[in-house]
Amino acid sequence: MxxxxxxxxxxxxxxxxxxxxxxxxxxxxxxxxxxxxxxxxxxxxxxxxxxxxxxTPCSRQNPEIVKEFLTTMMPHKLTKAEKLQLLNQRPQTAVEIQLMVEESEERLSEEQIEELIQTVADVLPGDPEQENAAPADAEMEEAVQQS
Amino acid sequence: MFVLVEMVDTVRIPPWNFQRQLNDAIAEELNKKLANKVVYNVGLCVCLYDITKLDDSYIFPGDGASHTKVNFRYVVFHPFLDEILLGKIKYCSQEGVHVTMGFFDDILIPPESLQQPAKFDEAEQVWLWEYETDEGAHDLYMDQGEDIRFRVTDEMFVDTSPTGPAAAETPAQPGQSTAPPAEEVVEKKEAPYTLIGTICDPGLGLLSWWNS
Structure with a gap:
């Protein structure tokens, strides 16, 4: 081989x-x-x-979500590996972003980090149970369980 | 975390699988050979992704099986350096904290890479972080089964393919060799692929440390 x-x-x-x-x-x-x-x-x-x-958050993703996520990440000028980690882990706090983005202090301002967290939370579906099940999320959970 | 690896191999299909689709038979042989195995310097193989090219099949004299050269892509677990991963604590020992991801077990966080100052509790066999606050030190225990976030700092591949018999250091002398061989057998099994991690950064360590 x-x-x-x-x-x-x-x-x-x-x-x-x-x-x-x-x-x-x-x-x-x-x-x-x-x-x-x-x-x-x-x-x-x-x-x-x-x-x-x-x-992990990936069980609630689909190709459209991934595509949308990558498009919205364009202006942030992150590397491929960094975007991949954001996608895989769906960070929700600034400290997580700082771990995944190298030299984040120099590359990202505090506002930009906030913005990143917001986009990640908006685009990638979170755990419905954790987020007290908004109706839309609850439907999604059912769909996941059925599949 | 996962990568695609391009490989080439010659696959032998035994005659009793000739009635099946060649692609299916080859996919099965490749999964039989590689799934859940570590390839040296490549990583832990998960499953076949796709077959990119099939050469002509040959049948050799004396063997009814067909041999086909295949180009294929395989899904492999091989995190890049500095990747952040989530796992569970398997157990603690003097060597550090052992972490498992379910499908992959050989992850070690050595004592010097724990959140400092760290201490090993001999009685409970558990590592703890002596976290200092204004009101004094808090002991944060790293119990078994807790979710832990860590950064990959190094990887180690060990060639575990069988070797020849160890050089004849102990020429067997009649009536003398009863105890020593037993020890050799117990010799610890070495992991073919080990990840070394660190949690010595803010945000790393047990998830519960950073939630509040």
Whole structure:
């Protein structure tokens, strides 16, 4: 086996979550036939990763949200890795932003940090339970549970 | 946190899988080989992303299986340096705080990277942060199972592929070798891929420290 490019692209948590959810569905459909023998490793990592990811904000995202988020992040001049972390973790406090954005004291003013927190909170859906379930959020939660 | 890795491999499909779609059979073989395994200097493999190129398949004399050279992309857990991650405390020991992410366990935060001043409570086997306020020091315990945010500072890959027998240091002498071999067997299993983290920055550490 040969590794051609050890870092072809970074994946957001949402992409991995979607891929694994689809794969799980596909394997469920095809039933527990003889083909699934010897796939314990795949099943283990799929189960554990999904368990971890379903507790992160990515379980409530979709392609439109991700796209909108990246568009609204354009004027902030952040690096790819920084935007990825904001997307994956949905920071809600200034101290978290300062962790994820390198040299944030020099690059961002206090107002800009406030603005960032606001955009992140507006664009990315939060945990409905934590935010005392606004009606729209509650619907979304149901949709997530059903899927 | 996750990256795409481009790889090339030659996949052997046994004859009893010939009735299946080649793509499906290959995807399954690749997942069988790589899922939940660490590739040296690459990271922890999660699952196949897609197949980008299939070469012609060959059947060699003496083996009914087909061999196909495949270019594919794989999803791999390999956080970049300085990435902020969330995990749970697995346990504490003299070496530091051991953190787990569920699918990945080998994360260590060494004592010098804890919030200072830190102290190890021998009785309870737990690290604590002696946080100083105006009213005196508060002991903030880092209990098992707590959510913790940390920054990745280093990664270590260890080649755990099997090696030859250790050089014949102890030529077996009859009637003498009963106790020593047992110790060698207990020799600790080394993790192929370890992440070293730090929580020595504001905002890092247990989530509950920063919520209020």
């Amino acid at each position: 040969e590794v051609k490019n050890a870092n072809a692209a970074m994946l957001s948590n949402y992409e991995v979550f979607k891929l694994l959810t689809d794969l799980k569905e596909k394997r469920k459909d095809s039933g527990k036939n003889k083909n699934s023998a010897g796939q314990q490793n795949l099943n283990t990592i799929m189960y554990e990763t999904l368990k971890y990811l379903s507790k």
